[in-house]
Amino acid sequence: MAKSRLRSANVTEVSALARTLATRVIRELEGHQVTVLCESDEVSDFALSLGCAVAFSAAPGLNESVQGFYESVTTMYDRITVVHADLADPVGLRHYQPKAELGIVTDQQGLGTNVLSVPTGVGFRFQFGEASLRLHQAEATRLRLSCEVLAEGPWIHDVDLPEDLP
Numbered sequence: 001m002a003k004s005r006l007r008s009a010n011v012t013e014v015s016a017l018a019r020t021l022a023t024r025v026i027r028e029l030e031g032h033q034v035t036v037l038c039e040s041d042e043v044s045d046f047a048l049s050l051g052c053a054v055a056f057s058a059a060p061g062l063n064e065s066v067q068g069f070y071e072s073v074t075t076m077y078d079r080i081t082v083v084h085a086d087l088a089d090p091v092g093l094r095h096y097q098p099k100a101e102l103g104i105v106t107d108q109q110g111l112g113t114n115v116l117s118v119p120t121g122v123g124f125r126f127q128f129g130e131a132s133l134r135l136h137q138a139e140a141t142r143l144r145l146s147c148e149v150l151a152e153g154p155w156i157h158d159v160d161l162p163e164d165l166p
Contacts, residue, residue: 019046021159022085026050028093029083036085037065066126074120081117082126089154096155100148102140105155106133114158119145 026034027050036047037055044054055072057065066082073080081103083093096103098117102124105115113132118124122143127135133149140147150156 017159018086021087022046023050025083025085025087025090025093026052028090031094035069037069062128063126066128070118070120070124070126077120079117079119081115083115084158086158087114087155088157088159091154093155098148100146102136102145102147104133104136104147105150107158108156110151115155
């Protein structure tokens with residue numbers, strides 16, 4: 001069901017495109033612990049074939065799923081970075097280290113969040129979706145975390161609409 005806006009625009013081979021984009025992101029992150037959050041065996045098999053760990057979630061949405069994962073690993077890691085699998089060009093992402101406590105890479109519209117790097121153990125609440133950049137910045141303010149927003153570069157380009165296609 002990934003990429004519903006592309007499917008509703010009658011773009012063909014959306015599943016293959018989603019796999020290609022995700023593969024590029026995962027391969028770019030080689031050398032890092034990569035865990036794919038999913039709710040299907042098909043996505044799990046795909047992630048495992050690329051050497052990723054898998055975390056199944058029965059949560060009703062992305063925010064609940066990421067929140068549950070974040071809370072479950074807070075004693076294992078100092079930081080997690082949530083990366084959407086639909087980046088058009090993830091090159092260099094393996095080197096991303098925000099200079100602030102919270103790092104956000106926005107989308108090309110400057111409204112969403114394509115990459116979010118968060119310290120664990122601070123009670124962060126994930127708010128992906130419409131206007132998530134503003135909501136994540138407000139969460140940083142609530143938690144008194146310094147925040148860096150990247151609004152330029154290749155990682156701001158995600159593939160949601162036909163005009164986003166590479």
